[in-house]
Amino acid sequence: METAARLALLTDQMGFEPAEDSDLKRPTAPSPAAEARTLNPHAKAPCGNTPFALHQAMDTLTHGGGDPAPALEAKKHSLGVSQAVMPGGRKIALLKTLLTSACERDCFYCPFRARRNFRRATFKPQEMAAVFSQMHRAGVAEGLFLSSGVAGGGVRTQDQLIDTATILRRRHAYRGYLHLKMMPGTERDQVLRSMQLADRLSVNLEAPNTERLRRLAPGKIFLEELLQPLKWAHELRQSLAPERFGLRRWPSLVTQFVVGGAGEDDLEILSTTHALTRQLKLGRVYFSAFSPVPDTPLENHPPEDPWREHRLYQASFLMRDYGFELEDMPFTQSGRLPLDRDPKQAWAEENLIDTRVEIHQAEPAELLRVPGIGPKGAAAIVAARRQARLRDIGDLRRLGVLADRAAPYILIGGRAPAQQIPLFAA
Ligand code: SF4
Numbered sequence: 001m002e003t004a005a006r007l008a009l010l011t012d013q014m015g016f017e018p019a020e021d022s023d024l025k026r027p028t029a030p031s032p033a034a035e036a037r038t039l040n041p042h043a044k045a046p047c048g049n050t051p052f053a054l055h056q057a058m059d060t061l062t063h064g065g066g067d068p069a070p071a072l073e074a075k076k077h078s079l080g081v082s083q084a085v086m087p088g089g090r091k092i093a094l095l096k097t098l099l100t101s102a103c104e105r106d107c108f109y110c111p112f113r114a115r116r117n118f119r120r121a122t123f124k125p126q127e128m129a130a131v132f133s134q135m136h137r138a139g140v141a142e143g144l145f146l147s148s149g150v151a152g153g154g155v156r157t158q159d160q161l162i163d164t165a166t167i168l169r170r171r172h173a174y175r176g177y178l179h180l181k182m183m184p185g186t187e188r189d190q191v192l193r194s195m196q197l198a199d200r201l202s203v204n205l206e207a208p209n210t211e212r213l214r215r216l217a218p219g220k221i222f223l224e225e226l227l228q229p230l231k232w233a234h235e236l237r238q239s240l241a242p243e244r245f246g247l248r249r250w251p252s253l254v255t256q257f258v259v260g261g262a263g264e265d266d267l268e269i270l271s272t273t274h275a276l277t278r279q280l281k282l283g284r285v286y287f288s289a290f291s292p293v294p295d296t297p298l299e300n301h302p303p304e305d306p307w308r309e310h311r312l313y314q315a316s317f318l319m320r321d322y323g324f325e326l327e328d329m330p331f332t333q334s335g336r337l338p339l340d341r342d343p344k345q346a347w348a349e350e351n352l353i354d355t356r357v358e359i360h361q362a363e364p365a366e367l368l369r370v371p372g373i374g375p376k377g378a379a380a381i382v383a384a385r386r387q388a389r390l391r392d393i394g395d396l397r398r399l400g401v402l403a404d405r406a407a408p409y410i411l412i413g414g415r416a417p418a419q420q421i422p423l424f425a426a
Contacts (some may be wrong), residue, residue, distance in 0.1 A: 081141045087200070087252055087283060092177060095132060095141035099123055099160055103149030105184070107206075107217035108297040109261050109290065112149045116295050122151070125163035133172040143177030144168070154185030154225065162190060165197040182233075184225040191232045196245050200283070203230050204256045208272035212262040216298075230255065234280040252283035259312060260304025261290035265335030266312060273316050274326045284320075287312045311337040318344055321375060322368045345371050345405075352409040359396070359412050360385055372405030393417040 084094035100122035103112040111118075123131070128146070135141045146164060150157050161180055168174040180198040182191065194201055203226050207213035210222040220226060230253055237250040255276065257269055269287070276282045289304035315337055318324035322344070330338060330346035338346050348371050357370050359381060367378040380399040384390060390412055397403040407419045 081135075084143065084145075086143075086177065092142040093140070094143045094145055094177070095135060096145040097128075097132075097147075099125070099128055099146065099148035099157075099164060100151050101149055102151045104152075105150050105217070105219050107220065109216055109258060109293060110296065111293045113296060120149075125160055126167055128164050129167035129172060133168065133174060136174060136176065143179070145179040145181075147181035148183065150183055154183035155187055155190065158183045158186045158190045158194070162193050162197065165194070169197055182229045184220050186229040188232045191229050192236055192240075195233060195236060195251055196247065198251045200252045200254060201233055202254045202256070203227075205230075205272070206256070206258050207262050208257060208264055208268040212264045212268065215262040216258060230276070230280055230282070237281075253280065254282060254284045254286065256286040256288055259287050259289050259309050261298060261301060266308070266315070266329075266337045267331050267335035269312060270315055270319070270326060270329060273312075274319055277316070277320050285316050287316075305339065307339045308337075311339060311343060315343045323365050324369075342371075344369075348409050356409055356411045356416065358414070359390055359410050370406050370409050372402030372407075377401040389413065 081093045081095050083091050085091055100120065101112055102120040102122055103110075104114050106113045106115055132141065132144050136144075146161060148157050148161055161183070165178060165180055168178070177200075178198045179200040179202065180194050182194060182201055182203045184203075186194075186203075191201075205213075205222070205226050206220070207216050207222070213220055213222045213226075233251075233253055242248060242250050257273075259269065273285045276285060287309045289306050289309040290298075290301065291303045292299050292301050315324075315329055318328075319326065324344075324347070328347055330343055330350065332338065337343050341349075348369070352370065357366050359367075364378045364382055367373050367381055368375065373381070377396075377400050381390070381396070381401070384395070384399055390396065392412060393403045393407060396406065396412075403417075404419070407417045410417065
């Protein structure tokens, strides 16, 4: 099969993975569970990525030339190169692709599972490196997220990913952003080699523990195959100086959970998230609401409400950036977060209504607990109150605080600020 045809085939088979995607997005509808009960034509694949039309990339690169900027942007879009937010906030055009859509594993939720009948496509490391390098030089893609189905074992597949990255870095002198997926069962020395090549490494844990993973992917071993490579990466970051390998810093680590496919509750997911971010210093945990894929054992399992994914992101950010602990999360009796309110709001309703936070005296950590006040807002309040006395809610608004959200939980100079009464009930 020609290169362009293989790329086109991979294109059609790819699902969506949220790593590096833009920041937290609210679901568009207030209660979308019913709408979500349709099969997603762009099936999500934990080892796969956004659908795109790479054959058009080949056309662009083969027949293009002298593209004016608007045409190039249109082509990027048609290729499925997406704008991705890097750690630190910079946005780049990221190509997310697979080395192969062949997989010998049989995960119950995945469109690439071995027993699913569809045409697969594979690239050799040198081919993938050459195609991406061509796209990079043409200005179509600035960064690469490279994953793969498992073919010939996790160790052999990881070697193929490492070979691709090595060719890119050495032969093509590529210095840009590279996110490498680590395969189930990746060995310790492969972790170290991957760390020397990538800016970000990820292992998709998929489920929060062994028991839940068994329901999603009985062929995967939670501790030995999935968690262990992340632990090795963290240990290596702790024990080895990156300068010894000619690096300025070690890559960040991330993971992803499928939400709602294994009967797990939010307490389980967030317990593991909390441990990963505190103990292994993961940069971020991604959540992906389960969506059934035809011709898989879970094809009749109901899709998960996207609002649950959204609330999990909010809770994980509260624990990572706002000083909240797992015990602070407003879990219901069934171990779920409320879907109708964000977790910070729910916490404040229980804890701050009768003990408001005095804006003039509160520590930054206390300010961060108030709905409507984020890290930037807290820092702005602390800086502003050193200069002058804050008088009213308008002063907070001018500092970038979502003042109406904060108003029920704060005092300004000992007084509760006037609140805007909503004209219509939510
Ligand atoms: S290992 Fe499992 S999740 Fe990954 S591509 Fe293969 S079947 Fe899909």
